[in-house]
Amino acid sequence: MKWLTAKRIFRAGVLSFSRNAFVSFASILVMTVTLFTVGITLFAGVILGSALQELRNKADVNVYFTQDAPEDRMLELKASLEALPEVSKVEYLSREEALAQFRERHKNDQLTLSALDELGSNPLGAVLNVKAKDISQYESIAAFLKDQQSASTGGASIIDKINFYDAQHRAALERLQYITNSAKVLTEWIVAILILTTLAISFNTLRLAIYSSRDEIQVMRLVGAGSFYIRAPFMVEGVLYGLVAGLITLLIFYPLTWWLGGATGNFFGGVNIFTYYLNHFFYFFLIIIGTGVLLGATASFLAVRRYLKI
Amino acid sequence: MIYFDRVSKIYADNSVALEDVSFSVEPGEFISVVGHSGAGKTTLVKMLLAEERPTTGSVFFESINVHEIPLSKVCDLRRKIGTVFQDFRLLPNKTAYENIAFAMEAAGRAEAEIRSDVPHVLELVDLGDKINNFPHELSGGEQQRVAIARAIVNQPDVIVADEPTGNLDPVNTFEVVQILKKINDLGTTILLTTHNKGVIDNLKKRVITMDRGKVIRDDKEGKYIL
Numbered sequence: 108m109k110w111l112t113a114k115r116i117f118r119a120g121v122l123s124f125s126r127n128a129f130v131s132f133a134s135i136l137v138m139t140v141t142l143f144t145v146g147i148t149l150f151a152g153v154i155l156g157s158a159l160q161e162l163r164n165k166a167d168v169n170v171y172f173t174q175d176a177p178e179d180r181m182l183e184l185k186a187s188l189e190a191l192p193e194v195s196k197v198e199y200l201s202r203e204e205a206l207a208q209f210r211e212r213h214k215n216d217q218l219t220l221s222a223l224d225e226l227g228s229n230p231l232g233a234v235l236n237v238k239a240k241d242i243s244q245y246e247s248i249a250a251f252l253k254d255q256q257s258a259s260t261g262g263a264s265i266i267d268k269i270n271f272y273d274a275q276h277r278a279a280l281e282r283l284q285y286i287t288n289s290a291k292v293l294t295e296w297i298v299a300i301l302i303l304t305t306l307a308i309s310f311n312t313l314r315l316a317i318y319s320s321r322d323e324i325q326v327m328r329l330v331g332a333g334s335f336y337i338r339a340p341f342m343v344e345g346v347l348y349g350l351v352a353g354l355i356t357l358l359i360f361y362p363l364t365w366w367l368g369g370a371t372g373n374f375f376g377g378v379n380i381f382t383y384y385l386n387h388f389f390y391f392f393l394i395i396i397g398t399g400v401l402l403g404a405t406a407s408f409l410a411v412r413r414y415l416k417i
Numbered sequence: 418m419i420y421f422d423r424v425s426k427i428y429a430d431n432s433v434a435l436e437d438v439s440f441s442v443e444p445g446e447f448i449s450v451v452g453h454s455g456a457g458k459t460t461l462v463k464m465l466l467a468e469e470r471p472t473t474g475s476v477f478f479e480s481i482n483v484h485e486i487p488l489s490k491v492c493d494l495r496r497k498i499g500t501v502f503q504d505f506r507l508l509p510n511k512t513a514y515e516n517i518a519f520a521m522e523a524a525g526r527a528e529a530e531i532r533s534d535v536p537h538v539l540e541l542v543d544l545g546d547k548i549n550n551f552p553h554e555l556s557g558g559e560q561q562r563v564a565i566a567r568a569i570v571n572q573p574d575v576i577v578a579d580e581p582t583g584n585l586d587p588v589n590t591f592e593v594v595q596i597l598k599k600i601n602d603l604g605t606t607i608l609l610t611t612h613n614k615g616v617i618d619n620l621k622k623r624v625i626t627m628d629r630g631k632v633i634r635d636d637k638e639g640k641y642i643l
Contacts, residue, residue, distance in 0.1 A: 115522050126510045326506045329466060330567065331496035332523035334489065416488070417468050 116336070120343025130316045131348065137312040138352035138402065139359075141305040142395050146356055148298045149394060150364070150380050154371055155294055157378040159287045166283055168245050169270045170235040170252055174202070176265035181233055184255060184265070188237055191251060193244035198236040205231040232267055242284040245271055306402065313345055313406035317414075324414040338411045345407030349399030356395050360384060418444045418606060419465065419575065424474035426460055426630075434460040435471070436630040442608060444574070447601045449617055450610040451641055452627035458610035461627075462579045465608070466498060467491045479574070496524045499568030499605075503580035505560040507552040507567075513539060514548045517567045524571050538566045542596060558589030565596055575606040582613055590616065614641040 124131050172181055181199065188197045200208065206229050213219045223230070239245050249271035256266045270276045317324075320341070327337045361384070368381030384391060419442040426435040435457045442448050450458050463469040464476050467483050476483045478494060486494055507516050517535045526534075539545055542562035552560055561581060568576050578597060582590035594616050601607045611617065617624055617640060624639025625632055634642065 111528065112525075123510060322506075323508050323510075326508060327519070327523070328492070329468070329495060329500055329506070330520045330523060331492045331571075332519070333492045336523055 112336070116339040117343055119340035120347065123340060124344045124347045127316075130319065131344075134312050134316050134348045135352045135355070138309050138348050138399060139355050141309040141402070142352050142356040142399050143359065144301055144305045145398050146360055146391065146395055148302060149391065150384075151294070151298070153383060154378055154380065155290065159290060162283060162287055163242055164238070166238070166242050166245070166280055168237045168239070168249060168252075168276075170237065170266055171268040171270070172232040172234070172265050173267045174230070174232045176232065178233075180265050181235070185235055187255075188235065188248070188251075191248065193239050193241075193248055194237060195240045196238040198238075200234040200236065202229050202231055202233050205234050242280060242287065245280055309402055310406045313348070313403065314410040317341060317407060317410040321414045324411060325417060328415065328417050334415050337415065338408065341407040341411050342404045345403030345405075346400050347403070349401070349403030350396065353396035353399035356399075357392060360391070418442055418446075418479060419608070420477040421461070421464070422475045422477065424464060424471045424476060426457075426464070426469065427472045433630045435464070438474070438627075438630070438632050440625055440632060440635060442575075442606060444606055445601070445604055447598070447607045447620070447622040448609070448625065449620060449622060449639075450608070450625045450627060451612060451617055451643070453612060453643065455629075456627040457630040458612075458627060459579055460630075462500075462577055462608070462610060465577060466500065467494060492523070496571055497574050499571065499573040499576040501561070501564050501568050501576065501578040501581045503583035505552070505557070505564045505584075507560055507563055509552055512549050512551055513544060513555070513563045513566075516552070516563055517570050520567050520570055526571070534570055538570045539563075541569075542566045556589075557584050558586070558592065561585060561589065561593055562596065565593065565600075569600055569605070573605070575608060576600060578607065578609045580610055580612070582611060582616060587615075594620070617641040 170184070178201070185197050185199050188194055209231060210220065210223070237248060239248055249269055252266065252269050252271075256264045256269070271280070324337055364381040364384040368379045372379035421438050421440050424435055424438045425433070427433050438457070438461065450461060452458050460469065464471055465478065465483065467486060470484050478497070481494075483494060508519060511519060514535050517538060518531050521531045521534065536545065536548060539548055542565055544559060544562055544566070547555060547559060547563075552563070555563065561584075565576075565578075565581075568578075576597070581593055581597070585593060590613065597607055597609065598620070621638050624634070624636050624641070626634035626636075626639070626641075626643060628643070
């Protein structure tokens, strides 16, 4: 008997979906906009995340060694830095490499290059380029380096300068941290407001669709139908709206991400949203269809409730 | 079978819809409730169907106090009472067949029963050829006959017809009343509310006359006297 009831409920929902073509069309349209917004925010999250990561990757702390620092002590310091949990990468640049890099950077600046040639010898010390896992961790890394610097009481310190203590470098790091954090918080707020608004609009559309059936619900009550038997077909209808709207949204994203893929790949930290979409299609499918189905079922469930009170 | 025990209904604005109404209906009776518009006839029907609660008094159906039934169980009561309304109240997106089948499905009847009973009951109200028509494709009289078919298909103990001829022409009115009489002859109790004098005078059945929420007459073989 339960199977029979389920069959009847499903049939009634599908019939109502097809017979109320205009209401179904309008509901699907509004729901598609909602699900599209949800999808866009998913993509925006990926792009923003990668762009912020790219920005964060630009931050580093440089340790400049004295010109006469022995290589084994510098490599020793590199190893102890790598052992720190906050550090993600340490790059060692020997004096020669530092000079080559300096020349490369100033290849169009003849004046500097000729001044360098005048000197005859390499004026640069070796450099350690330290990258932290998070911008906020540079402070403790710099503190560690400072300790190393002052601990070398036996001989002169091999560290000439730590650029974290340059006011300009420090300010830039702090600013970068502030910008990335604010961008993250702002995006979260915008996404939350956007999703809530479109969900509310969808919710209201379904409520209006069911409002137009309120007399029908009353009649069903009066001919002896139980609450569940009345409510369930509306929920089936809501789920169908969600399913169709979800499929349309997933379909729209295919050409859209293909079209935008190249641009996002070049501009935002190398994420091509088309390949990202294809590689994570199952994830998008679950979120978009899941949101649609859940929204349709919940909105219908709640909207019918108020008319069942007779 | 049905017992109204000193039922009053006073709305929030102090307007009185029913005042101290008491009467009982025996099984198999055909009882008409007459009165001008606003006399309280529809409120009476709503009380019986548990659509509205009385301010004081009780309504009993087969010794059960209708207003003590929890909302989740009200559907069981309504399946025992077939209802016909002035405005037909058919489901607009369902065909004549589906409208009647819906009442049977709601009562949990089997598919085979539905397939055999629905065409049969539509034949009874002379609409065998309109089985797949939607309500908007039917005339008022035809819609009301579908509503009657829906009301009787679950073989309820009582049919409540609230102004069933209010929107019909004399020919359709006559037909609807004839169908109700036929159903009553087969043993079903009928509670009819109307303000159609012709219908009442021809019926020659029990008539309760209401005025401003009160029962002013209860005649065994009554006429429309107001």
